Amino acid sequence: MKKIILAAAATTLLASTAMSAHAAPAKAATCVGCHGADGNSMVPNFPKLAGQHASYLEKQLKDFRDGFRKDATMAPFAKSLTDDEIKELAAFYASQPAK
Numbered sequence: 358m359k360k361i362i363l364a365a366a367a368t369t370l371l372a373s374t375a376m377s378a379h380a381a382p383a384k385a386a387t388c389v390g391c392h393g394a395d396g397n398s399m400v401p402n403f404p405k406l407a408g409q410h411a412s413y414l415e416k417q418l419k420d421f422r423d424g425f426r427k428d429a430t431m432a433p434f435a436k437s438l439t440d441d442e443i444k445e446l447a448a449f450y451a452s453q454p455a456k
């Protein structure tokens with residue numbers, strides 16, 4: 358019995374981890390206009406985020422937020438992000454196929 362409960366718990370955990378890798382985090386709503394819903398932006402001025410490495414995206418967002426990377430258009434959107442939100446956004450865009 359104990360084994361069955363453990364297996365069920367593990368399955369639920371795996372399923373929710375897999376889902377969270379693909380569902381857009383709430384903060385992504387502010388990024389859609391420039392970077393596209395799945396990180397494939399339509400405009401060349403706005404870099405594609407889809408399929409880039411999560412660790413790279415995470416570093417860029419922190420650099421914008423903390424002023425190490427400067428861009429008047431992008432920086433204001435990074436300013437209010439917490440470390441956790443940045444991690445979620447980076448994981449989300451990294452999991453999207455680049456088109």
Ligand code: HEC
Nearest residue numbers: 384387388390391402403404414417418428430431434446
């Ligand atoms: C008003 C348009 C705009 C919005 C909204 C916007 N960005 Fe950007 N973003 C840009 C521009 C422009 C650049 C390129 C800046 C540069 O040339 O350094 C950029 C760059 C980036 C990069 C670096 C990409 C790379 O390849 O180095 C990341 C990561 C990023 N944005 C994430 C986000 C996230 C996450 C959001 C939402 C919280 C967001 N952006 C909202 C315009 C925008």
